[in-house]
Amino acid sequence: MTPLLEAWGLGRRYGRRWALAECTVRIPAGRVAGLVGANGAGKSTLLALAAGMLAPSAGTVRVLGERPAARLAKVAYVAQDAPLYAGLTVAEHLRLGARLNPRWDAAFARARTDRLGLDPARRAGRLSGGQRAQLALTLGLAKRPELLLLDESAAALDPLARRDFRAALLEAVAADGLSVLLASHLVADLERTCDHLVVLADGRVRVSGDIDDLLAGHHRLTGPRRDPGTLPRGQHVVAAVHAARQSSMVVRTDGPILDPAWEVGEVGLEDLVIAYMSGEPVARPAAARAKLAWRA
Numbered sequence: 001m002t003p004l005l006e007a008w009g010l011g012r013r014y015g016r017r018w019a020l021a022e023c024t025v026r027i028p029a030g031r032v033a034g035l036v037g038a039n040g041a042g043k044s045t046l047l048a049l050a051a052g053m054l055a056p057s058a059g060t061v062r063v064l065g066e067r068p069a070a071r072l073a074k075v076a077y078v079a080q081d082a083p084l085y086a087g088l089t090v091a092e093h094l095r096l097g098a099r100l101n102p103r104w105d106a107a108f109a110r111a112r113t114d115r116l117g118l119d120p121a122r123r124a125g126r127l128s129g130g131q132r133a134q135l136a137l138t139l140g141l142a143k144r145p146e147l148l149l150l151d152e153s154a155a156a157l158d159p160l161a162r163r164d165f166r167a168a169l170l171e172a173v174a175a176d177g178l179s180v181l182l183a184s185h186l187v188a189d190l191e192r193t194c195d196h197l198v199v200l201a202d203g204r205v206r207v208s209g210d211i212d213d214l215l216a217g218h219h220r221l222t223g224p225r226r227d228p229g230t231l232p233r234g235q236h237v238v239a240a241v242h243a244a245r246q247s248s249m250v251v252r253t254d255g256p257i258l259d260p261a262w263e264v265g266e267v268g269l270e271d272l273v274i275a276y277m278s279g280e281p282v283a284r285p286a287a288a289r290a291k292l293a294w295r296a
C-alpha cells in the first residue's frame with residue numbers, strides 16, 4: 001500500500017540553520033500519525049514540506065506516492081495559525097471551499113458549522129481562536145481529502161471542543177479511510193487519537209513507528225547504578241537518569257531483558273515521547289548523561 005508519507009534525507013534550511021535535517025521516515029497509509037517534538041523541533045516545517053508549501057533544501061518527500069505538488073487535490077493542510085481570510089464570512093469560506101475543491105462535501109460543511117454554532121454571516125476575523133480552528137478543520141475535512149495534515153490546530157480548543165474535534169477526525173478516518181498526520185504537544189490527545197508516532201528533536205527524527213510496536217519494544221529498567229554503555233548489544237538506551245546508587249533507563253530492545261538485577265517496567269506513551277525528546281545517544285560523557293531526565 002502506498003505510504004501516507006515517505007521522506008529520504010529530507011531537509012530544509014533557513015540561512016545556515018537547518019529547521020529539519022536528514023529526515024528519513026516512512027508512515028504507512030491509513031494511519032493517524034502523531035508528530036511530536038519540542039518548540040522549534042521542525043514539526044511545522046515537515047508538514048509544510050509535505051503540503052508542498054515549502055521546497056526542500058535537501059532530499060525528497062513523497063505524499064501518497066507522489067510529489068506534494070501533484071497531490072494538492074487529495075491533501076488538506078490545516079496550518080498552525082488556522083489560515084482563513086479575516087474579511088470573509090463563515091458562509092463565504094464554505095462557498096470558496098466548494099469552488100476550489102472538486103470533492104467538496106457541502107452538506108457536511110454546513111452541518112458541522114451549524115452544529116458548532118458558527119454564525120454563517122460572521123467574518124472569520126471576528127471569530128475566537130478556537131472557532132477559527134474549528135472552521136479551518138471543517139474546511140479541511142469537507143475537502144474529503146485522502147490525507148489531512150494538521151498543525152496543532154486543536155491547541156486553541158476547549159476540552160469539549162477537542163473531544164468533538166477528535167471524534168470528527170476518527171469518524172472521517174473510519175468512513176473515508178482518511179490518513180492523518182497531526183502535529184501536537186498534547187500527548188494525551190495523541191494517545192487517544194493516533195496509532196503511529198514520529199518524534200522530532202532538533203530538526204531530526206528520533207523515532208518513528210506504530211505506537212503498539214513502540215510501546216512493546218521499550219522498557220523502563222531500574223536497578224543498581226550502571227553505565228549505559230555496559231548494556232548488552234541490542235539494548236539501546238534512549239534516556240538514562242542516575243542517582244548515587246541507582247540507574248533508571250528507557251531502553252529499546254526486541255528481545256527479553258534477562259538480567260535479574262533490573263526491575264523491568266512498561267513505558268507509557270508520554271514517557272516514551274519525553275525520553276526521545278530529552279534523551280541523547282549513549283555515547284556522551286558520563287557527566288552530561290547524568291543530567292538527562294525523563295519522567296518517572
Ligand SMILES: Nc1ncnc2c1ncn2[C@@H]1O[C@H](COP(=O)(O)OP(=O)(O)OP(=O)(O)O)[C@@H](O)[C@H]1O
Nearest residue numbers: 014018019020037038039040041042043044045046
Ligand atoms: N520562516 C522561517 N525563517 C527562519 N527560521 C525559521 C522559519 N520557520 C521556522 N524557522 C526555524 O526552524 C526551526 C523549526 O521550526 P518549526 O516551526 O518547524 O518548529 P515546530 O516544531 O513546528 O515548533 P512549534 O512547536 O514551536 O510550532 C525553528 O528553529 C524555527 O525558528
